[in-house]
Amino acid sequence: MEKYLEILMKCNLFENIEEKDLRSLLSCLDYKIKEYNKNEIILLAGDEIYSIGIVLDGIIQVTKENTFGDSILLSKISCGNIFAEAVVCSGLNISPINVTAFSKCTIMYLSYNKIMSVCAEACTFHSRLVSNMVTIVAKKNLVLSDKIDILSAKTIREKVNLYFSKQMEISKSNKFKIPLSRAELSDFLNVNRSSLSRELSNMQNEGLIRFSKNRFEVIL
Numbered sequence: 001m002e003k004y005l006e007i008l009m010k011c012n013l014f015e016n017i018e019e020k021d022l023r024s025l026l027s028c029l030d031y032k033i034k035e036y037n038k039n040e041i042i043l044l045a046g047d048e049i050y051s052i053g054i055v056l057d058g059i060i061q062v063t064k065e066n067t068f069g070d071s072i073l074l075s076k077i078s079c080g081n082i083f084a085e086a087v088v089c090s091g092l093n094i095s096p097i098n099v100t101a102f103s104k105c106t107i108m109y110l111s112y113n114k115i116m117s118v119c120a121e122a123c124t125f126h127s128r129l130v131s132n133m134v135t136i137v138a139k140k141n142l143v144l145s146d147k148i149d150i151l152s153a154k155t156i157r158e159k160v161n162l163y164f165s166k167q168m169e170i171s172k173s174n175k176f177k178i179p180l181s182r183a184e185l186s187d188f189l190n191v192n193r194s195s196l197s198r199e200l201s202n203m204q205n206e207g208l209i210r211f212s213k214n215r216f217e218v219i220l
Helices: 002-010 019-027 085-090 112-116 124-152 156-171 182-189 193-205
Strands: 032-036 041-043 051-057 060-065 071-077 098-101 105-111 175-177 209-212 215-218
Touching: 002 019, 002 051, 002 105, 019 124, 051 085, 051 112, 071 182, 085 112, 085 124, 105 112, 112 124, 124 156, 156 175, 156 182, 156 193, 156 215, 182 193, 193 209
Parallel strands: none
Antiparallel strands: 032 105, 041 098, 051 105, 060 071, 060 098, 175 215, 209 215
């Protein structure tokens, strides 16, 4: 566990919790750690789940199948970030998503009941943990709302513009690097890869954007 403390300290679930308090907190959270090989299934839609996951090493990929059976990329989650929190917080405990190991990875699982049940001492850092969980879920809901807006756009250009606007907001700059390959971006936007590449080239030729691989600049 010691080798993962630095990563956990950077996780937003443990924001504003001191290292000594985190050590105490982990002792009462009944955590489990599991390793996965690349492309191994971590979670399937329909599985029951009662724990949140923290990526301690590697990258995982979250997808969802539409009514036609096509797999849509929702996100790639890297080291220090959490997943499945919205499912367990909802109380439904049935996963609507698929999670696979994009690379070899290590996951820590924390029982949701242990997180939300403040310990007998009612320590302030456990209260902070609960507060952090609520904040994370609220922010994830906003991200989901943005995703719905993108998927609801009628044209590829509209989807690209909405996605780029969000990236500019995140990076606070008109220059940014996206965490997705071209194939992954087409999956995320739910558009044909060739059509997306053609639209990006058209936008560059029109002087609207510049790009090289996954680095983009929106011309203001």
